[in-house]
Structures are given as structure tokens and as C-alpha cells.
Amino acid sequence: MPKLTVSDVLRNKRKIEAAALQVFVKQGFHGTSIRDIANASGVSIGNIYNYYKTKQDLYKAIAEHYESRMQALRASAIEGMDDMFDPQALLQFAGRLRDIVHNETDYWRLMYIDVTEFGNQHFAHLYRNLAKDLKSALGKKLRDPKRGNWAGVDPALAFTSIYLQFFTYFLVETLFGGKQHLGVPDDLAIKQMITIYARGLGLQSPVPARRAAKAGGKQ
Numbered sequence: 001m002p003k004l005t006v007s008d009v010l011r012n013k014r015k016i017e018a019a020a021l022q023v024f025v026k027q028g029f030h031g032t033s034i035r036d037i038a039n040a041s042g043v044s045i046g047n048i049y050n051y052y053k054t055k056q057d058l059y060k061a062i063a064e065h066y067e068s069r070m071q072a073l074r075a076s077a078i079e080g081m082d083d084m085f086d087p088q089a090l091l092q093f094a095g096r097l098r099d100i101v102h103n104e105t106d107y108w109r110l111m112y113i114d115v116t117e118f119g120n121q122h123f124a125h126l127y128r129n130l131a132k133d134l135k136s137a138l139g140k141k142l143r144d145p146k147r148g149n150w151a152g153v154d155p156a157l158a159f160t161s162i163y164l165q166f167f168t169y170f171l172v173e174t175l176f177g178g179k180q181h182l183g184v185p186d187d188l189a190i191k192q193m194i195t196i197y198a199r200g201l202g203l204q205s206p207v208p209a210r211r212a213a214k215a216g217g218k219q
Contacts, residue, residue, distance in 0.1 A: 028116075169182075
């Protein structure tokens with residue numbers, strides 16, 4: 001039998017991982033056997049174990065592959081945005097995030113499996129480092145001198161909050177069936193959120209930093 005090339009090995013692993021992902025998102029991790037994955041992929045159980053020592057190693061490989069993919073998609077989403085807080089730029093950004101959520105639904109299902117069956121062993125670090133990663137990716141774009149002192153608000157925190165809010169909105173719409181859960185169509189909901197981010201509500205003066213810190217802690 002001819003020796004497999006590196007590309008052959010990679011192609012076989014991608015085939016196994018793609019099949020395993022489909023079974024995992026339907027049956028959960030613990031509800032899936034290696035035999036289920038073998039049947040779905042058309043690869044023998046023995047060959048699967050040639051590539052992955054355990055079922056969890058296979059799950060971890062899928063998570064790592066998706067992590068790399070999502071990093072590339074996130075970088076593409078912010079590409080070309082010169083003013084990260086310009087309303088039109090944010091509208092474009094929201095559209096790109098919507099496409100990511102809609103096109104990568106299995107990724108989010110995989111993450112929820114990780115939360116329920118692994119205690120979020122494989123994905124938690126993505127969120128712990130999110131603001132830091134975005135700040136690194138955006139660099140000087142987050143330090144526009146024309147915006148003054150930001151009233152004490154960290155621009156990296158502000159942009160990360162916007163990023164998460166958009167993602168959360170589209171996740172609820174896509175995975176949880178919360179159609180128009182803010183009471184208006186998607187386009188209007190996003191425009192309203194951007195208006196809040198760009199102008200604020202104008203209802204009261206900003207919360208002092210000390211009071212905000214206390215409110216965020218334990219009562």
C-alpha cells in the first residue's frame with residue numbers, strides 16, 4: 001500500500017472531522033460513538049483511531065480547526081474599517097457578523113455542546129482573551145485622537161461590547177428562534193443599536209467609574 005502524503009492525511013482528517021461534527025451537533029458528544037462517526041464518514045474505526053487517540057481528541061481537533069477559521073473570519077469582518085465607531089462602518093460590520101453567524105451555525109452548536117458536556121474546556125479562552133485580541137488586531141484604529149478621552153471609557157471595551165451584542169443578537173435570531181426578539185425587523189434593530197452606541201440615550205449623565213465598578217461587583 002503506498003504511503004499517504006501529508007495532503008492525503010489532511011484530507012482524510014478533514015473528512016472524519018466533518019462527519020464527526022454533523023453527528024456531534026445532532027447527538028451530543030457523549031451520545032456519539034466512534035462507530036457512529038465511522039458510519040457517517042465512511043472511514044473504518046481502526047483508521048479513525050490512527051488519526052485520533054480518543055473521541056475527545058477528535059472533538060478537540062474540530063474545535064481547534066474552527067477556532068482558526070473563526071479568527072480568519074473575524075479578521076475579514078473588520079478589514080477595511082478605518083473608523084471602528086462610524087455608524088456606517090458599524091452597519092457594514094453588523095452585516096458581516098450576521099453572515100458569519102448564519103453560515104457557521106454548527107460552530108455555535110459545537111460550542112454549546114462544550115458548555116453542557118465539558119464545562120467549556122475548549123472555548124472559554126476565546127472569550128477571556130477577546131478584548132485583548134480585538135485590541136491587538138485593530139491597533140491604532142481604537143486610538144483616534146479626534147475622539148478625545150472617551151469620557152473614561154476604554155475604546156477596546158466599547159468595541160468588544162458592540163461586537164458581542166451584534167453576535168448575541170444574531171445568535172438569538174438564528175439558533176434560538178427568537179425572530180424579531182427586539183420587536184422590530186433585523187435591519188431596524190441593528191440601526192437602533194448603532195444609534196445607541198453612537199449617540200447614547202441622553203437620559204442621564206454617565207455613571208461615575210467608582211459607582212459602575214461597585215454595581216458590577218457582588219452586592
